[in-house]
Amino acid sequence: MLTGPNMDKPILSVEHLSMKFGGLVAIGDLSFQARRGEITALIGPNGAGKTTVFNCITGFYKPSEGMIKMNGRGGQEFLLERMPDFRITAHAKVARTFQNIRLFSGMTLLENLLVAQHNKLMHASGFTVLGLLGIGGYRKASAESIDLAKHWLEKIDLIHRADDPAGDLPYGAQRRLEIARAMCTDPELLCLDEPAAGLNPKESLHLNQLLNDIKENTGTSILLIEHDMSVVMKISDHVVVLEYGRKISDGSPDLVKHDPRVIAAYLGVDDEEVVDVLTAVGDEQVIEELDAEPDPEHGPSASSSMMAGPISDTIAHADEDEIVKVSPGASKALEYDEVQALSTRTAKPAAKPAAGKARAKPAGKPKGGRK
Numbered sequence: 511m512l513t514g515p516n517m518d519k520p521i522l523s524v525e526h527l528s529m530k531f532g533g534l535v536a537i538g539d540l541s542f543q544a545r546r547g548e549i550t551a552l553i554g555p556n557g558a559g560k561t562t563v564f565n566c567i568t569g570f571y572k573p574s575e576g577m578i579k580m581n582g583r584g585g586q587e588f589l590l591e592r593m594p595d596f597r598i599t600a601h602a603k604v605a606r607t608f609q610n611i612r613l614f615s616g617m618t619l620l621e622n623l624l625v626a627q628h629n630k631l632m633h634a635s636g637f638t639v640l641g642l643l644g645i646g647g648y649r650k651a652s653a654e655s656i657d658l659a660k661h662w663l664e665k666i667d668l669i670h671r672a673d674d675p676a677g678d679l680p681y682g683a684q685r686r687l688e689i690a691r692a693m694c695t696d697p698e699l700l701c702l703d704e705p706a707a708g709l710n711p712k713e714s715l716h717l718n719q720l721l722n723d724i725k726e727n728t729g730t731s732i733l734l735i736e737h738d739m740s741v742v743m744k745i746s747d748h749v750v751v752l753e754y755g756r757k758i759s760d761g762s763p764d765l766v767k768h769d770p771r772v773i774a775a776y777l778g779v780d781d782e783e784v785v786d787v788l789t790a791v792g793d794e795q796v797i798e799e800l801d802a803e804p805d806p807e808h809g810p811s812a813s814s815s816m817m818a819g820p821i822s823d824t825i826a827h828a829d830e831d832e833i834v835k836v837s838p839g840a841s842k843a844l845e846y847d848e849v850q851a852l853s854t855r856t857a858k859p860a861a862k863p864a865a866g867k868a869r870a871k872p873a874g875k876p877k878g879g880r881k
């Protein structure tokens with residue numbers, strides 16, 4: 511059991527985060543927390559803003575507004591939105607993987623895992639040639655790095671291929687190698703962007719085992735973007751759901767799974783079917799569940815985005831007087847709110863809103879909403 515001054519605090523607090531690309535609000539006033547030692551999943555339909563959140567956390571993007579606070583094990587607080595990406599990795603100890611595999615395909619598996627430990631090795635060398643020749647602590651650090659790399663190769667069942675080029679591995683094995691490479695940096699927070707993408711059911715099962723092993727045995731907390739619900743619902747302790755850059759649900763997998771807002775947003779039903787689906791779901795007590803307070807253990811209770819609530823269609827641009835559109839009213843969660851209001855006014859579900867209700871979807875949103 512790891513101990514330290516910040517162990518009872520959330521490892522990550524995202525507060526009122528917004529990210530705008532010109533006129534597009536990719537993330538709007540998003541707040542949530544990830545607890546230490548847990549697996550937190552960030553889910554939502556395509557284009558919901560999940561990868562943008564990761565890019566803000568890991569310093570690839572500077573957010574337009576908001577705060578991302580990481581509580582280090584040693585008691586330090588890092589404001590990630592103010593740090594350059596290389597410091598986020600080296601000092602705050604945040605590691606990530608990407609949607610697309612980014613291994614050094616011509617290097618061996620072992621070499622890939624040693625490159626990940628480059629910073630540590632350079633430090634041990636004292637940044638001198640004498641250091642690299644083995645004088646001082648370099649030799650010991652080098653041996654330790656090889657041991658750590660082998661340890662992770664064993665964990666991912668690829669030790670027998672240590673000397674093969676990474677590019678020769680099957681896809682699922684490359685995904686595991688990426689996670690092992692991230693773990694070789696000894697992260698406190700591991701951010702995984704769709705680790706199960708392209709995996710078959712057996713490989714997904716191995717991935718679940720690997721992530722549970724990391725959670726149980728390393729003290730590394732995990733933040734996970736994933737579309738594969740067999741992974742999300744089985745291994746996550748906490749799920750945050752985004753739609754059009756806004757949080758629409760936040761809580762345990764079970765709570766989120768039954769949340770009509772999530773059902774509507776995630777199933778990606780056609781606009782004209784949304785009311786029917788939500789009304790049907792709402793008749794079966796799910797509305798009551800939704801009315802219950804969100805899980806207080808996760809996420810700042812004062813956050814305006816704790817539940818989506820009324821979503822305004824416009825937001826003032828930080829720099830100019832320009833007004834930019836926030837996902838022009840295409841939110842299924844918002845439609846749920848409207849249906850709920852309707853059903854409290856009438857004993858029977860009211861007639862379907864006029865056909866004109868269906869709103870324009872933002873460009874790029876696939877009909878059906880899912881990959």
Ligand SMILES: Nc1ncnc2c1ncn2[C@@H]1O[C@H](COP(=O)(O)OP(=O)(O)OP(=O)(O)O)[C@@H](O)[C@H]1O
Binds near residue numbers: 558560
């Ligand atoms: N660098 C950028 N410039 C302009 N728009 C961007 C940029 N990065 C992301 N976006 C836009 O922000 C929105 C959110 O994209 P993002 O990739 O974060 O979604 P996502 O939830 O990760 O989607 P997916 O599940 O398909 O990966 C999209 O509309 C996307 O086009």
